[in-house]
Amino acid sequence: MHQSVLLQPAIDALAIKPDGIYIDGTFGRGGHSQAILSQLGAQGRLIAIDKDPQAVEAAAQIQDVRFTLVHDSFANIESIAKAHGIAGQVDGLLLDLGVSSPQLDQAERGFSFMKDGPLDMRMDTTQGESVVQWLAHAEEKNIADVLWRYGEEKFSRRIARKITETRAEHPIVTTLELAELISSVVPKREPHKHPATRSFQALRIMINRELEDLESCLAQLPQVLAAQGHAVIISFHSLEDRIVKNRFRDWVQGPQLPRHLPIQNDIQPKWRWVVKKQVPDKMEIESNARARSAVMRAVEKI
Secondary structure, three states, X not given: OOOOOOHHHHHHHHOOOOOOEEEEOOOOOOHHHHHHHHHOOOOOEEEEEEOOHHHHHHHOOOOOOOEEEEEOOHHHHHHHHHHOOOOOOEEEEEEEOOOOHHHHHOHHHOOOOOOOOEOOOOOOOOOOOOHHHHHHHOOHHHXXXXXXXXXXXXXXXXXXXXXHHHHXXXXXXXXXXXXXXXHHHOOOOXXXXXXXXXXXXXXXXXXXXXXXXXXXHHHHHHHHEXXXXXXXXXXXXHHHHHHHHHHHHHHHHOOOOOOOOHHHHHOOOOEEEEEEEEOOOHHHHHHOHHHOOOEEEEEEEO
């Protein structure tokens, strides 16, 4: 069963107005969307976005005139807002990043090495290249670079070499096959972590362009939010969180001008912190192990 991480803190950080306009950029299985709808009045509006066709199917169960589901990526948030006539009018945006529990739990999606399945890992299975297809042609150096950049995998070169040696004999097509291959060449084990964890994370992030999509969304966000609009983002690993933290910090600080310029005192910040950093409490982590790495940050457009 999917449990939305930091559900109530995220809803609190949105500071929902009954007649407001909101975007849930990562619908998933609708936990956050349902919570937002429960606080909206008759004039409120919620646009939910997800690129996973299964999430789109799940959203069809919500029969509510205030609710609209868009099958797309939040990387296109400005064009989505314009298409729905709400650009510059959005009172709150929520992003719950990373992979959802249903994606991890379904072996045929290929996200997890805990169950054997095809090496797919695409969030949007209707387009793009699967991990199987990418591994079949990617150069060894490129594979190593991806594992290091997105997974911070210390043994990225060894793993990349083994992948290219193995695929010369036969295609690498299943999750367990790749996980066992990685295990065979990783000499040091991290406590309580499977040797393939970092590599699977890296491949998933790369194949779905997760960091690029996040950067794109953040770049468009100022044009989408209304004054006093809130942006709330929940991250699950340091690469995502670093992007969010740095962008939010830059917004809150505003332009950094040379100290000797007298004009600098007249520049007012256009953003403020709502939540600088929040992590799940012990009770939530005990009830949902996948919450342990979550970090939430939120800002308001002044």
